[in-house]
Amino acid sequence: MDRAAIVHQNFLDRVAAGDLPQGAPVITDLSNAKLVELYRSQVLSRQLDRTSRVMQKAGQGFYTIGSSGHEGMAAVAEALRPTDMAFLHYRDAAFQIQRSQQVPGQNIAWDMLLSFAASSDDPTSGGRHKVLGSKALFIPPQTSTIASHLPKAVGAAYSVGLARRHDPEHRALPEDAIVMASFGDASSNHSTAQGAFNTACWTSFQSVPLPMLFVCEDNGIGISTPTPQGWVAANFMHRPGMRYFHCNGLDIAETHRVASQAADYVRRHRKPAFLHVKTVRLYGHAGSDVEATYRDKQAIAVDEANDPLLHSVRILQEIGACSRDEALEIYRETEARCTRVAARAVKRPHLKTASDVVASLIPPKRRCAPTNGPSPKERAKVFGSDTRAMDEPQAMNRLINWALTDLMLEHGEIAVMGEDVGRKGGVYGVTQKLKARFGADRVIDTLLDEQSILGLAIGMAHNGFIPMPEIQFLAYLHNAEDQIRGEAATLPFFSNGQYTNPMVLRIAGLGYQRGFGGHFHNDNSLAVLRDIPGVIIACPSNGADAAMMLRESVRLAREEQRVVVFLEPIALYPMRDLHGEGDKGWMHRYPSPDKRIPLGQVGVAGRGTDLAIVTYGNGFYLSQQAAKVLKGKGVKLRVIDMRWLAPLPKEELLKQTKACGTILIVDECRETGSQSEGLMALFAEDGRKNIARVTATDCLIATGPAYGATLPTAEGITQAALELLEGAK
Structure with a gap:
């Protein structure tokens, strides 16, 4: 049986008969008009x-997880200010409707029905998803996830206090x-x-x-x-x-x-509360969902007899705000209005092409x-003896530290957060001082x-900060990658570009740590990041590039x-040396603060045309060692450092390899799911014939002397290059 029809008819019959559920005596400081307004929202x-x-039955709607039974959230909305940011549960239509009454110029029924119809006119998502949300109402849209919005809500709450002390340019x-x-x-x-929590x-x-208010809507079943x-x-x-x-x-x-x-407790005490x-x-x-099957x-x-609309009619009648007949008339008028508005909404345009859908994937630029x-003077004061x-060449970790310092001097809205980033200065000293x-x-x-580190960053970004969270090791990201x-x-x-949460997420990762920690401290898989649309992935191979790429990232x-x-x-x-102990071939001077490497710009060492080695990170370091040996054997080559792993710098890679007879891809990640797969496809689709790849084995990394056994080596790169060149003859 159609339970929606049953609940509807029960409401009509019981209100008409005066058969209303009992409840506590009405205690309120709200006016009769306001209580009627809340009922209208419900x-x-x-x-x-x-x-x-x-x-949905007519093939004109695409989402039916509703808010029936949760209409009391209209009263929660009335208890808050419209500038209190609200991250909503998907059953909170009544909250959004009542908040729209607090902000002039809203047409909430029209807006929500456009969303139900997945129309491109939907002012929230532009037809990409049925979501509650509104820029004007301070409601960032959420998808149907399982409370994954709570960490960022905590971050946004933290940012309110921080903004009092460090006011960001784009504070919301x-x-x-x-x-x-x-x-x-x-x-x-x-x-x-x-x-x-x-x-x-x-x-x-x-x-x-x-100042965080958690609201748990307890209907007794998941x-x-x-x-x-x-x-x-x-x-x-x-x-x-x-406080509970x-x-x-x-x-x-x-x-x-x-x-x-x-x-009031949260606002006055600036402490969290839990509203059950x-x-x-x-x-x-x-x-x-056929509820009767389980x-x-x-x-x-019993739940249907406790319909919150029936309780509201009782309350309105008891205080003389609205008669039962008037309550029924509001119900019928609203039904007719929804039918009229829906008939117009389903005729509005929809997204049609791939370009339509992806148009909001990349957020808009802002002033x-x-x-x-x-x-x-500022730099001299802050850097001191540094x-x-x-004036002297330095290793990568120190150059990143100096770049962070310059960036934080330049942009007061930057905040760094993570485990051990402060007192200790990070596991590897990158955030020292x-x-x-x-x-x-x-x-x-x-x-x-x-999860909380990334949630803190996302929430702070909602309030105008530029967060730079740190994940200590790449493998630790898997505990929380859904936050990205x-x-x-x-x-x-999902907000059609109206809401954004910019950040620079720093992660220490990849392999080649000698005998340290095994897989959890040597993780050579980026697949979990590479398949997230819209995310940029930067991977420097040396300190100078790291400083300049970090500036571009910010x-x-x-x-x-x-x-x-x-x-x-x-x-x-x-890393200090490249070819021999004491040569300091991998140390660099600190680039001046105005220098950066633009997104998509690759690095090229050498101009040879016999062979192009395409690589990144540790692979660039190892390929430079291999290049010395190959040059000694008469091979004219170039080594290309991708630098930017996503989006893949396709045009630059094709341009820089065009003159080369053969291409060797060196990828320190595993054979399956690595960058090398996309690179092989890129060059093959461009008609290149002589292509090969060197990758890590599809295996986790061991602790101890075998730490590098599954990873590419300079010797292996050299051998693969010679075999590729020989086969191309």
Whole structure:
């Protein structure tokens, strides 16, 4: 049976008969007019759910996970300010509808129905997804993920306090704003959510300002799995550093009163709170969900009898704000309006081509105040004795440190965050002295949780900062890569470029650390990053390039709002020599602060045409060693350092290899899923014939003397090059 039709008819029959559920006495400071407004928002949310199912049956709508049973969230919206950023659960249509009443010029029914119809006129996603969200309403759109928005909500809340002390150029949130994030009871158990709660409590426990309101909408079930009764309250009532509030989400007066108390607590104390809102789920999980196949019919009927709209009609009648007949008229009028508006919305245009769909993948550029770089006086004061050392060649880790210093001098909105980046200066000393130079506000020692580090960065970017999070080792990224894939990189796409979270994510990675740590400290797989649309991946092979590419990465984040992954080869951090001990062939002087390497520009060593070696990172270092041997055998070659791994610098690579008879790809990543696969395809599709590749073995890296056994070597590169040249004769 169609439960939506049953709930609809029950509402009509019971209101007409005066058969309304009982509830607590009404206690509210809201006016009668405001309570009627909340009821209207609830009814519009309900009728939009019903309309979405009609649209789907007609092949004109594409999303039916609705908000029925959660309409009490309209009262939560009324308890907050429209400038309090809200990261919403996908059942929060009533919240967005009521917030639209707080902001002039909104046409919320039209906007949401365009989204249901996946029309390119949809003002939120431009027809790419049905999402709740609005730039005007301070609601960044979310996809249907499992509480993965909570870490970035915590980051946004942290940024509010930080912005008071270091006001970023593109600050979005007022000084007294709070941040709200809502989610379901089932999602509260997810490791991502638990990490966010823990981070909030950890931060608050140290008396660091964190104006964060978590809102758990507890309907007692996660798709088909019941939440144990009392579990949410037991889990969250006594968390250190976080105040717990509870309300009956079926009662809009109580929900508004308690939500106002929670919001006031967060705003005044700048500490997190957990608002536990008891709701019901009506219609099942989605339009395709047959709830009766896994749930007792009596339990379904009990929830339907507790329809929050019935409770709202009772409340309005008790205080004399609205009669039952007037409540029914509002319901019928809203139904008719949704039908009329939907009939227009389904006729609006849709995305048609690939170029239409990808148009929002790359965020728009933004205006930034011009900068002339740090002054000599500022640099002398901050660098101190390091200034004299800049006249001498240095290893990569030190040059990156100096580049970070110059960038933080130039751009006050840059903040570095990660495990051990402050006091210790990072595992490899790359961030040494930064905390002393710029303070704990801008060099943040985080707790040990990669999801929270990336969430902090994403949330801070929402408020105008340029975050530079650090992941200690590439393998550690796998604990949290969905924060890049599912949140950071998708936000411009799903918001039609209206929302962005630019950042430069620094990761120490790749192999060749001698006998240290095995796979978790020598990880040679970038596949997880390379297949995320819109993400830029930079991988320098030497210190001078690293400094100049890092500057370009910050420019890309600051001016073009891009998400940049800056991969730093660990084994090359301390590298001094190239061909022999003491030759200092891999050390470089620090490039002046105005120099950078543009996105897509490759590096070329040599001009020979017999052979082109295409590589990056450690491969460029090893290929330079191989090149010396090959030149001694009469081979005229060039070694090309890709530098930028995504997007692949195709035109530059084709241009720089055009004159070469053979091409050898040297890829330190594994044979499967490595850059070499794309490079082989690129050259083959361009008609190149003599191509080969040297890659790592499809295996994890061992600890001890066998650390390099599965990785390319200079000797192996030399041999592969000679065999390729011989075969080309």
